[in-house]
Amino acid sequence: MRCIAVMNQKGGCGKTTTVVSLAGCLASEGHRVLVVDMDPQGHATLGLGIDPEELDENLYEVLAETPETAARLEEVIVNAATNLDVAPSGMILSALEQKLSAEGARGRTERLSSAIERLEEPYDFVLVDCPPNVGVLTFNALRAASEVVVPLETSYFALHGVAKLLETVSLLEDRIGHQLNVRILPTMFDGRTRFAKRALAEVRETYKDLVYDTVIRQNVRLREAVQRGLTIADLDRRSYGFVDYMSLALEILFDRDEELQELVSSITEPDPEVQVDGSDKGVVFTYKDSRAGSVQLAGDFNNWVPDLDVETRSNPDGIWEKVVRLGPGVYQYRYFVDGEWRPDPSNPRRVEGPAGGLNSVLIIS
Ligand SMILES: Nc1ncnc2c1ncn2[C@@H]1O[C@H](COP(=O)(O)OP(=O)(O)O)[C@@H](O)[C@H]1O
Ligand SMILES: [Mg+2]
Incomplete structure (x- = not known):
């Protein structure tokens, strides 16, 4: 069970959106996920379609x-x-902050961690949404967590706050008695503005490996999903919002696998060996099989519908080229060859697919 707290004392930087969307993506990949909504405002609970009131x-x-x-x-x-449960919040949680602080109550920052430890059936992932302040509730979240994701809005200059936040976390590490693996997630990125690009470059330069490769772009569908009480995985798998959060989900899944971790961090361009060629016409996937009668391509980019939004060029020598327009992100795909699913033979990068079998993985940055 991996417990990840999503924390930043600044409001509106994408904490709740990250918790809900990441939860939706991990659940849709077949992982059992519990969202713990520690914010008295209950936005994560609402975002999952449940009215705290x-x-x-x-x-x-x-x-x-x-x-x-x-x-x-x-x-x-x-x-x-x-695959997706929520431990709901309610307004009354704001009273808890005061109650526990005033009482100096025993073990008051360990309540969530011991509740999670006592779960009879553990989850694969517990994602904790933190309130926009560092009080008893956030302490509880950090004590329970071993990993922390800090969403950082890249649409304006927020670096100063991050330095303070990382300092806070390292101070807390001493008090809670365990190390926290902290990573920064750039959110609400608007690639059209030079300002956002500069801000992102600066974040990467300053925090290097602490920053996820994934960048969450601005996408209205994410706002809509939270408002409608659906995760982005259930609302719209063609949106940038889904692609970006799925890319984060895969990065988090690979995080523990050293080989894949190395892969994710070492790949900055499509690997020519993989026979994938990025050009302005799209990404070209090449499959060689002179005996194949029909070769189709399916992946998370086309909702696993063979050849949907895929342009095909084939020639008599059995070289099939599949052209897909893809933005930066991490994608899983397979070929559908004469009615059978096959991972890409020329791509060594493979992961277990949620429905069994192996998917090939492509990273475009
Ligand atoms: N990538 C994004 N693109 C567009 N809107 C976003 C994005 N991420 C968050 N939002 C919107 O910004 C607002 C604040 O996000 P939220 O996740 O609630 O932040 P926090 O939990 O840190 O306060 C919400 O209205 C949300 O829908
Ligand atoms: Mg929130």
């Missing part, structure tokens, strides 16, 4: 008392979608 119980019941008397997480968890 209509619930009788929420995280308050889990966190307000010591583990011996508190409710268990299972008692408040609500199912939001396939």
Whole structure:
């Protein structure tokens, strides 16, 4: 079980959008995900289609008392979608902040971590949405987490805040007694402005490997998804929002696999060996098989519909070229050859697909 807290004391930088969208993408890849909504505003709960005001119980019941008397997480968890549950928030969580601080209550920053430890059936991922301040609720999130994602808005200059935030995290590491793996996620990127490009370059230069390769672009569909209570994976798989958060999901999934980790960080251009050639006409996938009668291409870029939005050029020597327009991102794909799914024989980069079998992975930056 990997517990990831999404934290930044600045409001409106994309924390909740990141939690909900990442959760949707990981769940759609077949991973069991729990979203823990630690923000009294309850935006993540709402974003997953659940109205906190209509619930009788929420995280308050889990966190307000010591583990011996508190409710268990299972008692408040609500199912939001396939593979995706939420431990809902409620306005009353803001009272908890005061209650616990005033009481100097015992183990008051360990309540969430012990509730997660007591889960009978662990999840693959627990994603914690933090409120926009560093108080008892955020402390609880960081104690429970081993990884922290810091969304950073690239549409304006926010670097100063990051330095402070990283300082805060490293101070907290001492107090909570374990290391946190902190990564920065550039969000709301608008590639049309020179300012945003400069801001992104500066973030990368300053924080180097701490910054994800993935950049979340501005995309209205993300706003719409949260408003409609659907994750982007359920609303629109053709949107930039989905592609970007799926790319983040894959980066996070690969993070633990050293070989793939190396791969992700070493690849900055499509590898010529893979027979993928980026040109302004699109990305060219090449498949050689002189006996194949029909070769189609499917991937997350076309919602796994063979040859949807794919231009095909074939020649009598059995060289099939598939042209797809793709922006930067991490993509999974397979060929559909005479009715059978096959990973790309010329691409060594493969991952287990959610429905079984191997998918090929392509990274375009
Ligand atoms: N990549 C994006 N493109 C467009 N709008 C976004 C994007 N990320 C977030 N938003 C919108 O910006 C606002 C703030 O985002 P939110 O995720 O709620 O931030 P936080 O949780 O840090 O306060 C919301 O209205 C959200 O829909
Ligand atoms: Mg929020």
